Amino acid sequence: MPGIRLSTSPWWQARFRGCGYRWTLGREAILEVLSKSEEHLSAEDIYLRVHPKYPNIGLTTIYRTLDILTDMGLVWKFDFGDGRARYELIEGSKKMHHHHLICKGCNRIVDYTEFIEEEKELVKKMQNSLSKKYNFKITSHIIQFYGFCSKCDKQKD
Amino acid sequence: MPGIRLSTSPWWQARFRGCGYRWTLGREAILEVLSKSEEHLSAEDIYLRVHPKYPNIGLTTIYRTLDILTDMGLVWKFDFGDGRARYELIEGSKKMHHHHLICKGCNRIVDYTEFIEEEKELVKKMQNSLSKKYNFKITSHIIQFYGFCSKCDKQKD
DNA sequence: CTCTTAGTGGAAATGGTTTTCATTATTAAT
DNA sequence: ATTAATAATGAAAACCATTTCCACTAAGAG
Ligand SMILES: [Mn+2]
Ligand SMILES: [Mn+2]
Ligand SMILES: [Zn+2]
Ligand SMILES: [Zn+2]
Secondary structure, eight states: OOOOOOSSOOTHHHHHHHTTOOOOHHHHHHHHHHHHOOSOEEHHHHHHHHTTTOTTOOHHHHHHHHHHHHHHTSEEEEEOSSSSEEEEETTOTTOOSOEEEEETTTOOEEEEOTTHHHHHHHHHHHHHHHHHHHTEEEEEEEEEEEEEEHHHHHTOO | OOOOOOSSOOTHHHHHHHTTOOOOHHHHHHHHHHHHOOSOEEHHHHHHHHTTTOTTOOHHHHHHHHHHHHHHTSEEEEEOSSSSEEEEESSOTTOOSOEEEEETTTOOEEEEOTTHHHHHHHHHHHHHHHHHHHTEEEEEEEEEEEEEEHHHHHTOO
16 A cells, blocks of 8 residues: 655665665665664564564565675674574764674663774774785674673672 | 593583573583584574584574573674575684675685784774763674675676 | 593474465555 | 556565473582
8 A cells, every 4th residue: 555655766776776786665664664763673674673663564574675785895794692693774874884792691782983993093904915815705794792781790690 | 322521621611600500411512513513603603513413402592502602792693685694602712703705696704813903093082982971881893894705796686 | 452421423402583475454546 | 647567565484593391410529
């Protein structure tokens, strides 16, 4: 029944078409959710947020779309160790390049952007050197710090 | 049948006992395999290598032991994106602090140790600042570069 | 040696993700 | 607008790495 498309279709539509993909209601709905969230959503999280407005979109479609988005380089797929993949739009309106602090106790995730400039410099240097030495075309990197948040650190016997 | 223990039991035995764990045949076998490998083994990989010599040790024990080893900080648990966890002994005889290059095409993993000194410096600085700002007790970090190895880069469409 | 209980293996359960397949919807061509 | 070609979809089933269960075994303190 909800067959009417949003009048303002963001730039992803063109990006999808450019990659030879069709632009569908489901993909629009998923990107809508991703772009509005500041969190690190699981496939099911996204399904749950899409469902009220678009009850016909199945979990399978969520997974398939997330795969495509990850391949296209629009979305980051993370494993934070809680048994499900988590996704985050890369080029979210205001979201900038960042990395993560992960609590091994409660799985809380903190985005941080400190030292990004210094990091970028080092990463660029490493990337150049490593890609030559190991014949690798490097496309991205992750940096993650693991530890315990204040709450979890306290309650650790 | 194989009830005789190796005469030379490495230092892990003491480490295990110190943490209140018992020292068992299975744990010895698993550490033996891990310490002899330079690779990034899955639980099943380890099971397959333990099995010929110790056919009575089950996959369940492998998982349980790897959990303990990870908690104790003796083993790194990685997700390289191929659907199974991969493990690597941290304090392996000659193995030093290193990070990984991961091929998104064939999942080849390259260990690298370049720039470790510069990285250590930056990481230390970040760790200090981040742990204060976000009230996190940071215990470890990972850095991974993703891309395509020469083989996979060629055969890409 | 005896006793307590941590550790174990095999089978079954779990649960996130993928596959299958008949149906639907998008797109380009008419 | 209609049509044709086929990409995309949803529901159910399959998949499969990992976890749980539970009766049994063995480590190790006393
Ligand atoms: Mn983030
Ligand atoms: Mn390694
Ligand atoms: Zn926490
Ligand atoms: Zn490759």
